[in-house]
Amino acid sequence: MGLPQLPALPAPSSWFPGHMMRFTRQLPALLKRTNVVLEIRDARLPLTSINRTLEGALRKWRLERGWDPNNPGRRFFAVEACEHIVVLNKRDIVPEWGLEPFQKAMEKKFPHQRLHFASCQRQKDIRNLSDMLVKIAKDFPHAMELNVLVLGMPNVGKSTLLNALRNMGIKGRTPKAFQTSANPGMTQALSTRLKLSLDPLVYAYDSPGIMLPFLGRGEEGAERGVKLALIAGIKEGLYDMRALAGYLLYRLNILNPNAPAYLPLLPPGSSPTNDLEEFLSLLAQRMAMIKRGGVMDLTRATVYFVRWWRGEVGTMETDQSLPTADTQAWGFDFQWTMSPEDRVRAEQDYGLVVQEKMERCIEDYVMMSEREEVEEGNVSETQIKKKAVKEEKERRKARYLSKR
Incomplete structure (x- = not known):
């Protein structure tokens, strides 16, 4: 199998409902009563899931709190906490070998951000994040409380992570704090304060997922839109499932051309393929997706493939082996020769x-x-x-x- 070619991608769809615009306008005022910004990103898209629309407000917030604009590690005055923590969520579905190099690369480029990898399935990750917030609160003992604002793109796991932090920080039985959904747009307004710790007092606000108002032009914009649609960050129906499946097949073949993650979905003995039609036929055959007359139901196979990648059906094992091909990748945002x-x-x-x-x-x-x-x-x-x-x-x- 040769090197896969980038398939034709649809023009990026626009999805920026009114509640996103309202929150974007409210953000500067909200930051005035915020001590920690907890920005959640998807570990599979660590660059694409950066919320660029909010960066200007965050930069101004840091400057108002005394951080040196020319030296991100220096602070002129520190009356209250002012920290920007980036959480790479869903770390369990990216290879471990890339975590440390990625962290060092990001710290070199963005020294003002604290980076933390997390998975809601790993109690240690949630404990470490909870301890980090508690330590920040203890560094400012004269403050009555620490207020945390959670930001991020739609469907990166903000509410789920906050529920896990609450359960970790508050002993005893705690009801589920926020509703969660596999579809983007569940949270449409700033939440009431959620208590994460009693001593010291730490509170958090959940916020609506904010999509980019415009995904961009040309191939870059088209690819950005498809990536976000693949993690269900964009409203269902704005993208054709077949286009998403074609790009997903292309990316998985780059990540591991010899044994791509989708191979266990196909009949035993199947080989990797760059042909979407062939792949969907094999998938439909393995999953017994057959229409009348014995015709393979490729539409059902397409939807299944995308939902499998999102973790909604079946199971997916992350390949932890080091890449050996000339073209290598980590997640969907990093590729090199x-x-x-x-x-x-x-x-x-x-x-x-x-x-x-x-x-x-x-x-x-x-x-x-x-x-x-x-x-x-x-x-x-x-x-x-x-x-x-x-x-x-x-x-x-x-x-x-x-x-x-």
């Missing part, structure tokens, strides 16, 4: 080589984001028109006032 020189160095320290590759991927992501901002590639045509209309109204108002 191993040169002969890289392979020689990797024999001595594979983690260091991976860290360097990840640093380059992160730098490329940051440069792409900055380029999109300059070229307004992250702004839709409708938003550009609204901005132009607003500016024209302001000019007319200024001319009118100047003549009075």
